[in-house]
Amino acid sequence: MKALHAGIFDDHDLGGDLIFKKGLERNGCTVETFDYRAIAAREGRASMERSFAEAARGKDIVLIGKGEGLSRGILGEVRRSGATVLLWYGDTRPEPEPWLLDLLSEVDCYFMSSGGWELERYFKDGRPGRAAYYFPPVDPDLVEKYTHLPSNTQDVIFTGRAYSITGPERREIIAYLRRRGDVRMYGGAEYGPGILGKSTRLVQRLVGKTSYVRGEAYVAAIKSARIGIGVNAFEGVPRYTSDRLSHFLTFGTFFLPKYFPELDRLFVEDEELVWFRDIASLEDSISYYLHNESEREAIAAAGQAKVLRDLNCNEMVAMMLDVARSGRSDRYPWAEVFG
DSSP states (O other): OEEEEESOOSSOTTOHHHHHHHHHHHTTOEEEEEOHHHHHHHHOHHHHHHHHHHHHTTOSEEEEESOBTBOHHHHHHHHHTTOEEEEEEOOOOSSOOHHHHHHHTTOSEEEESOOHHHHHHHHHHHOOSEEEEOOOOBOTHHHHHTTTSOOSOEEEEEEOOOOTTOOHHHHHHHHHHHHHSOEEEESSGGGOSOSTTOOHHHHHHHHTOOOOOOTHHHHHHHHHEEEEEEOOSSSSOTTOOOTHHHHHHHTTOEEEEBOOTTGGGTSOBTTTBOOBSSHHHHHHHHHHHHSOHHHHHHHHHHHHHHHHHHSBHHHHHHHHHHHHHHSOOOSOTTOOEEO
Protein backbone atom coordinates (compact mmCIF):
# COMPACT_ATOMS: atom_id res chain seq x y z
CA MET A 1 0.00 0.00 0.00
CA LYS A 2 1.36 3.42 -0.95
CA ALA A 3 0.97 6.13 1.67
CA LEU A 4 1.64 9.85 1.82
CA HIS A 5 2.16 11.01 5.39
CA ALA A 6 1.79 14.77 5.93
CA GLY A 7 3.08 15.91 9.29
CA ILE A 8 6.10 17.04 11.30
CA PHE A 9 9.24 14.97 10.76
CA ASP A 10 12.06 17.26 11.89
CA ASP A 11 11.23 16.24 15.44
CA HIS A 12 12.49 14.35 18.48
CA ASP A 13 12.04 10.57 18.74
CA LEU A 14 8.76 10.83 20.64
CA GLY A 15 7.13 13.01 17.99
CA GLY A 16 3.73 11.64 17.04
CA ASP A 17 4.19 11.69 13.28
CA LEU A 18 7.48 9.80 13.52
CA ILE A 19 5.79 7.11 15.60
CA PHE A 20 2.83 6.83 13.24
CA LYS A 21 5.19 6.67 10.25
CA LYS A 22 6.94 3.68 11.78
CA GLY A 23 3.54 2.08 12.37
CA LEU A 24 2.60 2.53 8.72
CA GLU A 25 5.87 0.97 7.60
CA ARG A 26 5.49 -1.97 9.99
CA ASN A 27 2.06 -2.57 8.47
CA GLY A 28 3.51 -2.95 4.99
CA CYS A 29 3.04 0.59 3.68
CA THR A 30 5.55 2.36 1.48
CA VAL A 31 5.61 5.81 3.04
CA GLU A 32 6.48 9.16 1.48
CA THR A 33 6.66 12.00 4.01
CA PHE A 34 5.50 15.56 3.44
CA ASP A 35 6.40 18.14 6.09
CA TYR A 36 3.65 20.61 5.27
CA ARG A 37 4.59 23.15 7.93
CA ALA A 38 8.22 23.38 6.84
CA ILE A 39 7.30 23.58 3.15
CA ALA A 40 4.67 26.27 3.78
CA ALA A 41 7.19 28.29 5.80
CA ARG A 42 9.71 28.01 3.01
CA GLU A 43 7.50 28.32 -0.10
CA GLY A 44 4.15 29.72 1.07
CA ARG A 45 0.85 27.96 1.57
CA ALA A 46 -0.33 27.97 -2.04
CA SER A 47 2.88 26.36 -3.29
CA MET A 48 2.80 23.86 -0.44
CA GLU A 49 -0.74 22.78 -1.29
CA ARG A 50 0.14 22.33 -4.98
CA SER A 51 3.07 20.13 -3.96
CA PHE A 52 0.83 18.24 -1.54
CA ALA A 53 -1.74 17.43 -4.22
CA GLU A 54 1.02 16.29 -6.58
CA ALA A 55 2.60 14.07 -3.91
CA ALA A 56 -0.79 12.49 -3.16
CA ARG A 57 -1.36 11.30 -6.73
CA GLY A 58 -1.13 7.54 -7.00
CA LYS A 59 -1.26 7.02 -3.23
CA ASP A 60 -3.73 4.65 -1.61
CA ILE A 61 -3.92 6.56 1.67
CA VAL A 62 -2.95 10.01 2.87
CA LEU A 63 -2.40 10.30 6.63
CA ILE A 64 -2.35 13.84 8.01
CA GLY A 65 -1.03 14.81 11.43
CA LYS A 66 -3.25 17.58 12.79
CA GLY A 67 -3.50 19.45 9.46
CA GLU A 68 -3.69 23.12 10.35
CA GLY A 69 -2.44 25.03 7.31
CA LEU A 70 -4.14 22.68 4.85
CA SER A 71 -7.47 23.63 3.32
CA ARG A 72 -10.70 21.73 2.87
CA GLY A 73 -10.45 22.35 -0.87
CA ILE A 74 -7.08 20.63 -1.23
CA LEU A 75 -8.27 17.64 0.80
CA GLY A 76 -11.26 17.34 -1.51
CA GLU A 77 -8.94 17.37 -4.51
CA VAL A 78 -6.82 14.63 -2.96
CA ARG A 79 -9.89 12.48 -2.28
CA ARG A 80 -11.11 12.91 -5.85
CA SER A 81 -7.74 11.65 -7.04
CA GLY A 82 -8.58 8.32 -5.41
CA ALA A 83 -6.74 8.47 -2.06
CA THR A 84 -8.39 7.71 1.28
CA VAL A 85 -7.73 10.64 3.62
CA LEU A 86 -7.02 9.91 7.29
CA LEU A 87 -6.33 12.58 9.92
CA TRP A 88 -5.07 12.11 13.48
CA TYR A 89 -5.48 14.77 16.16
CA GLY A 90 -4.03 14.42 19.64
CA ASP A 91 -5.24 17.63 21.29
CA THR A 92 -8.44 18.59 23.04
CA ARG A 93 -9.94 22.06 23.48
CA PRO A 94 -12.89 23.58 25.36
CA GLU A 95 -14.50 24.03 21.94
CA PRO A 96 -13.45 22.40 18.64
CA GLU A 97 -11.11 24.52 16.57
CA PRO A 98 -12.97 25.97 13.54
CA TRP A 99 -10.22 25.14 11.05
CA LEU A 100 -10.37 21.49 12.11
CA LEU A 101 -14.14 21.22 11.79
CA ASP A 102 -13.83 22.75 8.34
CA LEU A 103 -11.30 20.11 7.25
CA LEU A 104 -13.23 17.14 8.60
CA SER A 105 -15.93 17.17 5.94
CA GLU A 106 -13.21 16.10 3.47
CA VAL A 107 -11.67 13.47 5.76
CA ASP A 108 -12.63 9.82 5.32
CA CYS A 109 -11.45 8.69 8.76
CA TYR A 110 -10.74 10.97 11.71
CA PHE A 111 -8.72 9.56 14.62
CA MET A 112 -8.79 11.35 17.95
CA SER A 113 -7.25 10.62 21.36
CA SER A 114 -10.58 11.48 23.01
CA GLY A 115 -13.49 9.07 23.15
CA GLY A 116 -17.16 9.01 24.06
CA TRP A 117 -19.13 12.22 23.87
CA GLU A 118 -16.11 14.27 22.77
CA LEU A 119 -15.38 12.02 19.79
CA GLU A 120 -19.09 12.01 18.92
CA ARG A 121 -19.18 15.82 19.03
CA TYR A 122 -16.41 16.09 16.44
CA PHE A 123 -18.12 13.46 14.29
CA LYS A 124 -21.44 15.31 14.32
CA ASP A 125 -20.06 18.83 13.98
CA GLY A 126 -17.23 18.12 11.51
CA ARG A 127 -18.97 15.36 9.51
CA PRO A 128 -16.00 13.16 8.58
CA GLY A 129 -16.84 9.81 7.00
CA ARG A 130 -15.87 8.03 10.22
CA ALA A 131 -14.42 9.04 13.58
CA ALA A 132 -12.53 6.67 15.85
CA TYR A 133 -10.60 6.75 19.11
CA TYR A 134 -6.90 5.93 19.35
CA PHE A 135 -4.56 5.71 22.33
CA PRO A 136 -1.25 7.60 21.85
CA PRO A 137 1.00 4.76 20.64
CA VAL A 138 4.54 3.97 21.74
CA ASP A 139 7.69 3.04 19.82
CA PRO A 140 9.24 -0.03 21.49
CA ASP A 141 12.56 0.53 19.69
CA LEU A 142 13.25 3.58 21.86
CA VAL A 143 13.74 1.47 24.97
CA GLU A 144 16.97 0.00 23.62
CA LYS A 145 18.10 3.30 22.12
CA TYR A 146 18.11 5.03 25.52
CA THR A 147 19.40 2.27 27.78
CA HIS A 148 22.53 4.33 28.42
CA LEU A 149 20.58 6.93 30.40
CA PRO A 150 20.55 6.41 34.20
CA SER A 151 17.38 5.55 36.12
CA ASN A 152 16.05 6.37 39.60
CA THR A 153 18.33 9.30 40.34
CA GLN A 154 15.59 11.57 41.73
CA ASP A 155 12.32 10.96 43.51
CA VAL A 156 9.38 12.75 41.88
CA ILE A 157 9.02 14.78 38.69
CA PHE A 158 6.26 16.51 36.78
CA THR A 159 6.52 17.38 33.09
CA GLY A 160 4.12 19.76 31.36
CA ARG A 161 3.72 23.14 29.75
CA ALA A 162 1.99 26.28 31.00
CA TYR A 163 -1.13 26.15 28.83
CA SER A 164 -3.31 29.27 28.96
CA ILE A 165 -6.41 27.11 28.43
CA THR A 166 -5.75 24.61 31.20
CA GLY A 167 -8.56 23.62 33.56
CA PRO A 168 -8.73 24.40 37.31
CA GLU A 169 -7.92 20.82 38.40
CA ARG A 170 -4.55 20.92 36.67
CA ARG A 171 -3.72 24.32 38.16
CA GLU A 172 -4.61 23.14 41.67
CA ILE A 173 -2.47 20.00 41.41
CA ILE A 174 0.51 21.89 39.99
CA ALA A 175 0.22 24.41 42.81
CA TYR A 176 0.24 21.54 45.32
CA LEU A 177 3.32 19.98 43.70
CA ARG A 178 5.11 23.32 43.87
CA ARG A 179 4.25 23.72 47.55
CA ARG A 180 5.70 20.30 48.37
CA GLY A 181 9.19 21.50 47.50
CA ASP A 182 10.44 18.00 46.63
CA VAL A 183 9.05 17.66 43.09
CA ARG A 184 11.28 18.52 40.14
CA MET A 185 9.24 20.41 37.53
CA TYR A 186 10.00 20.36 33.81
CA GLY A 187 8.34 22.15 30.92
CA GLY A 188 7.13 25.47 32.36
CA ALA A 189 3.84 24.43 33.98
CA GLU A 190 5.29 25.58 37.29
CA TYR A 191 5.10 29.19 36.03
CA GLY A 192 1.32 29.14 35.87
CA PRO A 193 -0.97 29.37 32.84
CA GLY A 194 1.24 31.89 31.06
CA ILE A 195 2.12 35.57 31.22
CA LEU A 196 0.01 37.74 28.94
CA GLY A 197 -0.58 34.71 26.73
CA LYS A 198 3.11 34.26 25.93
CA SER A 199 4.55 30.86 25.14
CA THR A 200 6.12 28.67 27.79
CA ARG A 201 9.65 29.09 26.45
CA LEU A 202 9.32 32.87 26.19
CA VAL A 203 7.97 33.02 29.75
CA GLN A 204 11.00 31.04 30.93
CA ARG A 205 13.41 33.40 29.20
CA LEU A 206 11.66 36.35 30.79
CA VAL A 207 12.01 34.89 34.29
CA GLY A 208 15.43 33.34 33.73
CA LYS A 209 14.36 29.69 34.07
CA THR A 210 15.42 26.73 31.92
CA SER A 211 13.15 23.81 32.84
CA TYR A 212 12.08 23.15 29.25
CA VAL A 213 13.60 19.88 28.01
CA ARG A 214 13.29 18.09 24.70
CA GLY A 215 14.72 15.09 22.90
CA GLU A 216 17.26 13.06 24.84
CA ALA A 217 17.13 15.50 27.75
CA TYR A 218 13.38 14.85 28.06
CA VAL A 219 13.91 11.08 28.01
CA ALA A 220 16.68 11.50 30.59
CA ALA A 221 14.28 13.39 32.87
CA ILE A 222 11.66 10.63 32.54
CA LYS A 223 14.14 7.86 33.25
CA SER A 224 15.65 9.71 36.19
CA ALA A 225 12.41 9.63 38.19
CA ARG A 226 11.20 7.07 40.65
CA ILE A 227 7.72 8.56 40.24
CA GLY A 228 6.24 10.73 37.50
CA ILE A 229 3.05 12.72 38.10
CA GLY A 230 0.50 13.45 35.37
CA VAL A 231 -2.63 15.55 35.06
CA ASN A 232 -4.37 16.40 31.80
CA ALA A 233 -5.06 19.92 30.63
CA PHE A 234 -8.78 19.09 30.82
CA GLU A 235 -10.60 16.58 33.00
CA GLY A 236 -13.77 14.66 32.24
CA VAL A 237 -13.06 13.61 28.65
CA PRO A 238 -13.39 9.82 28.19
CA ARG A 239 -10.04 8.14 27.57
CA TYR A 240 -8.30 11.44 26.78
CA THR A 241 -4.74 11.55 28.04
CA SER A 242 -1.65 13.55 27.38
CA ASP A 243 0.93 11.48 25.52
CA ARG A 244 3.13 11.80 28.61
CA LEU A 245 1.38 8.70 29.91
CA SER A 246 2.78 6.81 26.92
CA HIS A 247 6.19 8.43 27.29
CA PHE A 248 6.69 7.51 30.94
CA LEU A 249 5.43 3.96 30.52
CA THR A 250 7.63 3.42 27.45
CA PHE A 251 10.74 3.82 29.60
CA GLY A 252 9.44 1.87 32.59
CA THR A 253 9.02 4.80 34.97
CA PHE A 254 6.28 4.50 37.58
CA PHE A 255 3.63 6.99 36.46
CA LEU A 256 0.89 8.35 38.70
CA PRO A 257 -1.80 10.14 36.63
CA LYS A 258 -4.97 11.80 37.79
CA TYR A 259 -7.89 9.55 36.97
CA PHE A 260 -9.84 10.41 33.83
CA PRO A 261 -13.06 8.72 32.67
CA GLU A 262 -12.56 5.15 31.42
CA LEU A 263 -8.89 4.97 32.33
CA ASP A 264 -9.77 1.63 33.88
CA ARG A 265 -10.75 0.36 30.42
CA LEU A 266 -7.16 0.91 29.30
CA PHE A 267 -5.16 -0.34 32.31
CA VAL A 268 -5.71 -2.63 35.30
CA GLU A 269 -5.68 -0.52 38.46
CA ASP A 270 -2.86 -1.25 40.93
CA GLU A 271 -1.40 -3.90 38.60
CA GLU A 272 -0.43 -1.99 35.44
CA LEU A 273 -1.03 1.57 36.61
CA VAL A 274 -1.87 3.49 39.78
CA TRP A 275 -3.91 6.69 39.61
CA PHE A 276 -5.12 9.33 42.02
CA ARG A 277 -8.45 11.16 42.22
CA ASP A 278 -7.65 14.15 44.43
CA ILE A 279 -4.73 15.83 46.17
CA ALA A 280 -5.17 13.73 49.33
CA SER A 281 -4.86 10.45 47.40
CA LEU A 282 -1.95 11.88 45.40
CA GLU A 283 -0.11 12.73 48.62
CA ASP A 284 -0.77 9.26 50.03
CA SER A 285 0.37 7.52 46.85
CA ILE A 286 3.60 9.49 46.57
CA SER A 287 4.50 8.66 50.16
CA TYR A 288 3.53 4.99 49.86
CA TYR A 289 5.28 4.22 46.57
CA LEU A 290 8.45 6.10 47.44
CA HIS A 291 8.79 3.79 50.43
CA ASN A 292 7.70 0.55 48.72
CA GLU A 293 10.25 0.14 45.96
CA SER A 294 9.58 -3.46 44.96
CA GLU A 295 5.84 -2.87 44.57
CA ARG A 296 6.45 0.37 42.67
CA GLU A 297 8.87 -1.27 40.27
CA ALA A 298 6.61 -4.29 39.68
CA ILE A 299 3.71 -2.03 38.68
CA ALA A 300 6.00 0.09 36.50
CA ALA A 301 7.30 -3.03 34.74
CA ALA A 302 3.76 -4.31 34.14
CA GLY A 303 2.67 -0.95 32.72
CA GLN A 304 5.68 -0.85 30.45
CA ALA A 305 5.01 -4.40 29.24
CA LYS A 306 1.39 -3.45 28.49
CA VAL A 307 2.21 -0.47 26.28
CA LEU A 308 5.13 -2.14 24.50
CA ARG A 309 3.07 -5.26 23.76
CA ASP A 310 -0.43 -3.89 23.10
CA LEU A 311 -0.29 -0.13 22.60
CA ASN A 312 2.66 0.13 20.24
CA CYS A 313 2.64 1.90 16.89
CA ASN A 314 2.35 -1.36 14.93
CA GLU A 315 -0.88 -2.41 16.64
CA MET A 316 -2.39 1.08 16.80
CA VAL A 317 -1.85 1.77 13.10
CA ALA A 318 -3.21 -1.71 12.27
CA MET A 319 -6.37 -0.73 14.17
CA MET A 320 -6.56 2.54 12.22
CA LEU A 321 -6.19 0.72 8.89
CA ASP A 322 -8.93 -1.73 9.95
CA VAL A 323 -11.26 1.22 10.54
CA ALA A 324 -10.29 2.84 7.24
CA ARG A 325 -11.03 -0.38 5.35
CA SER A 326 -14.12 -1.69 7.09
CA GLY A 327 -15.36 0.82 9.65
CA ARG A 328 -14.55 -1.44 12.60
CA SER A 329 -11.72 -3.17 14.44
CA ASP A 330 -11.56 -6.04 16.91
CA ARG A 331 -8.01 -5.35 18.04
CA TYR A 332 -8.97 -3.57 21.27
CA PRO A 333 -11.96 -4.02 23.59
CA TRP A 334 -12.24 -0.23 23.86
CA ALA A 335 -12.27 0.39 20.09
CA GLU A 336 -14.90 3.02 19.28
CA VAL A 337 -16.05 4.14 15.84
CA PHE A 338 -18.77 6.56 14.74
CA GLY A 339 -19.98 6.36 11.18
